Amino acid sequence: MKTMIEMQKKLLPDLLDVLKQRYEVLRQLHLMQPVGRRSLAAALGMTERILRSEVEFLREQGLIRIETVGMKLSDAGSDLVAEMEPLMKDLFGLTDLEKRLATHLHLKRVIVVPGDSDQSDWVKKEMGRAVARILKSIAQPDQVVAVAGGTTLAAVAEMMTASSSLKETTFVPARGGLGEAVELEANTIASQMATKSGGKYQLLHVPDQLSDEARETLIKEPHIQEVVELVRSARIVVHGIGDAKAMAERRKSSPQLLAHLQQEGAVGEAFGYYFAPDGRIVYYGRSIGLTLEDLAGADNVITVAGGSDKAASIAAVCPAVGGGTLITDEGAARAILPM
Amino acid sequence: MKTMIEMQKKLLPDLLDVLKQRYEVLRQLHLMQPVGRRSLAAALGMTERILRSEVEFLREQGLIRIETVGMKLSDAGSDLVAEMEPLMKDLFGLTDLEKRLATHLHLKRVIVVPGDSDQSDWVKKEMGRAVARILKSIAQPDQVVAVAGGTTLAAVAEMMTASSSLKETTFVPARGGLGEAVELEANTIASQMATKSGGKYQLLHVPDQLSDEARETLIKEPHIQEVVELVRSARIVVHGIGDAKAMAERRKSSPQLLAHLQQEGAVGEAFGYYFAPDGRIVYYGRSIGLTLEDLAGADNVITVAGGSDKAASIAAVCPAVGGGTLITDEGAARAILPM
DNA sequence: ACCTCCGGGACTTTTTAAGTCCCATGTAGC
DNA sequence: GCTACATGGGACTTAAAAAGTCCCGGAGGT
Numbered sequence: 001m002k003t004m005i006e007m008q009k010k011l012l013p014d015l016l017d018v019l020k021q022r023y024e025v026l027r028q029l030h031l032m033q034p035v036g037r038r039s040l041a042a043a044l045g046m047t048e049r050i051l052r053s054e055v056e057f058l059r060e061q062g063l064i065r066i067e068t069v070g071m072k073l074s075d076a077g078s079d080l081v082a083e084m085e086p087l088m089k090d091l092f093g094l095t096d097l098e099k100r101l102a103t104h105l106h107l108k109r110v111i112v113v114p115g116d117s118d119q120s121d122w123v124k125k126e127m128g129r130a131v132a133r134i135l136k137s138i139a140q141p142d143q144v145v146a147v148a149g150g151t152t153l154a155a156v157a158e159m160m161t162a163s164s165s166l167k168e169t170t171f172v173p174a175r176g177g178l179g180e181a182v183e184l185e186a187n188t189i190a191s192q193m194a195t196k197s198g199g200k201y202q203l204l205h206v207p208d209q210l211s212d213e214a215r216e217t218l219i220k221e222p223h224i225q226e227v228v229e230l231v232r233s234a235r236i237v238v239h240g241i242g243d244a245k246a247m248a249e250r251r252k253s254s255p256q257l258l259a260h261l262q263q264e265g266a267v268g269e270a271f272g273y274y275f276a277p278d279g280r281i282v283y284y285g286r287s288i289g290l291t292l293e294d295l296a297g298a299d300n301v302i303t304v305a306g307g308s309d310k311a312a313s314i315a316a317v318c319p320a321v322g323g324g325t326l327i328t329d330e331g332a333a334r335a336i337l338p339m
Numbered sequence: 340m341k342t343m344i345e346m347q348k349k350l351l352p353d354l355l356d357v358l359k360q361r362y363e364v365l366r367q368l369h370l371m372q373p374v375g376r377r378s379l380a381a382a383l384g385m386t387e388r389i390l391r392s393e394v395e396f397l398r399e400q401g402l403i404r405i406e407t408v409g410m411k412l413s414d415a416g417s418d419l420v421a422e423m424e425p426l427m428k429d430l431f432g433l434t435d436l437e438k439r440l441a442t443h444l445h446l447k448r449v450i451v452v453p454g455d456s457d458q459s460d461w462v463k464k465e466m467g468r469a470v471a472r473i474l475k476s477i478a479q480p481d482q483v484v485a486v487a488g489g490t491t492l493a494a495v496a497e498m499m500t501a502s503s504s505l506k507e508t509t510f511v512p513a514r515g516g517l518g519e520a521v522e523l524e525a526n527t528i529a530s531q532m533a534t535k536s537g538g539k540y541q542l543l544h545v546p547d548q549l550s551d552e553a554r555e556t557l558i559k560e561p562h563i564q565e566v567v568e569l570v571r572s573a574r575i576v577v578h579g580i581g582d583a584k585a586m587a588e589r590r591k592s593s594p595q596l597l598a599h600l601q602q603e604g605a606v607g608e609a610f611g612y613y614f615a616p617d618g619r620i621v622y623y624g625r626s627i628g629l630t631l632e633d634l635a636g637a638d639n640v641i642t643v644a645g646g647s648d649k650a651a652s653i654a655a656v657c658p659a660v661g662g663g664t665l666i667t668d669e670g671a672a673r674a675i676l677p678m
Numbered sequence: 679a680c681c682t683c684c685g686g687g688a689c690t691t692t693t694t695a696a697g698t699c700c701c702a703t704g705t706a707g708c
Numbered sequence: 709g710c711t712a713c714a715t716g717g718g719a720c721t722t723a724a725a726a727a728g729t730c731c732c733g734g735a736g737g738t
Contacts, residue, residue: 004343007423010400010415011361015351022350036715049696052717060475061349062468062500068704070715076349084346129401136399161401375684388727391686407735409684 005090016091021046023081023088025054026063026073030081034070097333101326104337105318109325116331117152118307123329124152128159130327131238131304135197136163138236138300146174146231146290147193148239148271149186152304156238157189160196169199172231174239175271175289176206202227206288208272209251219288231289237298237324241305241317242269257283268313270303275316295322302327311335344430345453352472355430360385362420362427364393365402365412369420373409436672440665443676444657448664455670456491457646462668463491467498469666470577470643474536477575477639478504485513485570485629486532487578487610488525491643495577496528499535508538511570513578514610514628515545541566545627547611548590558627570628576637580644580656581608596622607652609642614655634661641666650674 008016028044029035035043041051055071058064063077073081089096094112101110111130115123135145147153171194173186182188187203194201204227206218218224242250244266248258264282266274272285273292281292295301301324305314308331315336318326328336347354367383368374374382380390394410397403402416412420433451440449450469454462474484486492510533512525521527526542533540543566545557557563581589583605587597603621605613611624612631620631634640640663644653647670654675657665667675 004426007419007426008358010402010419011423012354012357013400015354015357019347019350019354026350034715037717038714047697049698053695055716060500060502061352062498063349066716068715080346080349084350087343087346133399159401161398162405163399373684376686377683386728388729392726405685407684 020088020092020095022054022058023084025051026058026077026081029064029071030073030078033072034067036070040071094330094333097330097337100337101328101333105315105326107318107324107326110333111325111327112333113306113327113329115329116306116308117329118309118331123306123331124155125159127152127304127306127327127329128155128157131156131302132160132197134302134325134327135160135236135238136166139163139166139169140235141168142170143168143236144170144172144230144234145193145199145236145238146172146234146298147186147190147237148174149184149189150240150242151184152240152306153186153189153238154184154192156304157192157196160193162196162198166197166199169197170194170230171197171199171201172227172234173204173289174231174234174237175287176204176208176210202230204228204231204289208287209285210287212286215286215288224288228288232294232297234290235297235299236302237290237295237300238302238304239270239321241303241310241313243267243310243313244269244274248274251285253285268310268315268317270317270321273320275313275320277312277316279316279319281320292320298324300324304328306332308332308335359427359431359434361393361397362423364390364397365416365420365423368403368410369412369417372411373406375409379410433669433672436669436676439676440667440672444654444665446657446663446665449672450664450666451672452645452666452668454668455645455647456668457648457670462645462670463494464498466491466643466645466666466668467494467496470495470641471499471536473641473664473666474499474575474577475502475504478502478508479574480507481509482507482575483509483511483569483573484532484538484575484577485511485573485637486525486529486576487513488523488528489579489581490523491579491645492525492528492577493523493531495643496531496535499532501535501537503537505536505538508536509533509569510536510538510540511566511573512543512628513570513573513576514626515543515547515549541569543567543570543628547626548624549626551625554625554627563627567627571633571636573629573633574636574638575641576629576634576639577641577643578609578660580642580649580652582606582649582652583608583613587613590624592624607649607654607656609656609660612659614652614659616651616655618655618658620659631659637663639663643667645671647671647674 024044029040032040032043037052038048041048044051059066063074063080065072065074094114097112098110113123113126113130117123171190173190175186191201206224244261247269248261261274261283265276266282267277268275271290272287273281274283276282301321303318303321303324304327306329311332314328314332363383368379371379371382376391377387380387398405402413402419404411404413433453436451437449452462452465452469456462510529512529514525530540545563583600586608587600600613600622604615605621606616607614610629611626612620613622615621640660642657642660642663643666645668650671653667653671
């Protein structure tokens with residue numbers, strides 16, 4: 001049986017936000033007391049009015065006392081702050097991880113879901129749900145979302161739910177198919193995400209492994225060119241991160257390439273690029289679709305990858321992809337961060 | 340350490356209400372699926388619109404699926420319902436107790452706080468907090484609140500917090516002083532409640548034990564008569580329940596009275612009236628202030644008493660006081676109800 | 679072919695939260 | 709003792725969220 005906390009997160013995630021906010025007010029007040037509304041609001045980074053409402057509430061609950069010199073915690077208030085500390089750590093320990101990861105990897109936003117996808121497979125679904133929520137929240141009319149392939153992205157597609165805000169969204173694959181299991185192909189995932197969310201989609205029916213001439217020929221095809229244009233115009237990109245060795249084998253790469261990758265110490269893969277632990281690109285398997293340069297033009301690059309054994313890959317790829325959003329799990333997050 | 344829920348309730352008092360509502364929707368949906376909005380709303384006794392908001396939320400959480408035949412629980416949803424069942428029983432066992440007590444004692448409303456004030460003294464404070472909350476919620480401008488004495492009422496006074504809604508409230512003692520410890524006197528409590536809540540107060544400076552002539556004389560005093568008028572006009576009355584024997588001894592009653600009470604089997608006391616287990620009045624120690632008849636004119640009679648050893652007293656007094664509000668604790672509630 | 683109940687959209691009303699400005703007062707520093 | 713500043717609290721406006729209400733096209737069952 002899951003804990004009470006897990007249930008609350010599912011059934012009242014909105015209330016947990018206000019819980020956190022109120023606790024933060026209490027905690028900050030505890031540190032600064034006695035203090036006035038305005039200085040406290042500034043310290044907490046909230047407007048005066050909103051803090052005022054919280055203060056009013058906390059006063060009615062008898063947790064803080066208001067005096068002419070400022071506000072102070074009442075006895076009940078300081079007791080509560082002390083008692084709640086471990087609970088809040090449980091509830092929002094991940095928030096802390098998120099902040100540290102964001103600064104460590106220079107990302108705009110990091111979301112960490114509890115668990116480790118190496119050990120429990122529902123964790124991948126949780127990451128998927130998180131991605132779905134983000135997509136919903138940043139949705140804009142007539143946007144294009146490019147999605148990559150892989151098991152993690154498949155989980156994302158599975159967790160998409162219908163939403164009116166995604167109705168005018170077009171999902172496209174980021175690159176041509178990988179020539180592997182069809183349910184992990186970007187094409188499949190793009191169409192599944194569109195179906196589940198109520199959006200539209202366009203597919204890119206080209207193989208991944210192509211000779212240069214074949215690629216040049218294909219790319220001139222009008223209907224392919226059209227889709228490629230669409231893909232490269234995507235303002236939102238969702239992709240996973242692969243383990244370099246596993247990806248190379250899945251793509252049936254030549255023994256030479258495998259040896260090269262191993263020699264260079266490649267650990268992570270994304271969009272056909274293979275990365276060394278220091279973020280250096282050690283190989284690029286060209287295909288049709290998004291390139292790293294295109295990512296710079298996207299407003300939202302959403303990276304989703306988890307599992308403690310992918311920690312090195314994530315740490316290698318993220319800096320190269322640029323400071324977007326990372327959705328990962330607790331296992332990977334703790335493995336990435338220096339202790 | 341108190342339970343985690345107790346702590347959360349301080350920061351989010353309506354947490355349980357929301358949790359319960361959402362759970363009920365899930366549970367009912369589980370029973371009726373597939374079902375439409377309107378029938379589900381009717382079954383739950385809520386309006387269509389409000390259910391609609393809940394449904395929207397639950398769908399976003401991926402707990403329910405919406406199909407053309409109606410709504411169904413998703414796998415995650417049915418898992419959650421199953422997992423939550425025992426938890427909800429724990430959480431709302433008190434709600435259940437409240438309902439049963441209300442019908443058993445023919446009261447309008449019963450609130451049961453967890454614990455037993457015989458065993459832990461913070462339970463009395465919890466009851467006090469509950470009373471304070473009720474007073475706040477039913478507050479009207481220029482109202483008069485009559486309060487009795489006793490240790491329980493002292494706890495209520497202690498837990499009152501400043502509230503704008505009580506600013507125009509006048510607190511008065513229900514009866515003249517008991518001639519006992521000053522901090523348990525109705526006068527003291529009325530003034531303390533007024534001070535803590537930011538309201539006003541009027542006191543009744545007359546002893547409790549008076550000869551008939553002395554009482555008749557006193558009651559003609561203009562300033563006393565004025566307060567008595569105020570007391571009898573109170574639309575809200577808050578009182579506790581005493582153990583008959585203990586009260587009689589505290590009031591230094593004569594050996595004859597003690598014997599009489601014992602012979603008649605008096606168990607409970609309130610407002611100077613002594614009650615037998617069947618609710619019969621076996622003695623009335625007249626004083627100046629509220630009488631049982633005056634209670635009928637009050638809109639809200641709030642009885643607050645707890646502790647398993649007071650169960651008999653509560654059961655005896657409540658019916659006589661008439662169907663108001665009872666605040667008690669788990670210990671008393673379980674002892675009162677037939678098993 | 680009809681009839682009923684389904685989800686969803688759209689609009690209005692109501693309630694609640696937030697933004698903004700101002701004031702009397704108490705305290706600290708000079 | 710006086711000034712300057714930060715304090716809580718009040719009042720009013722504006723914005724946003726929630727709830728009430730009605731209607732529509734369509735799927736399923738009869």
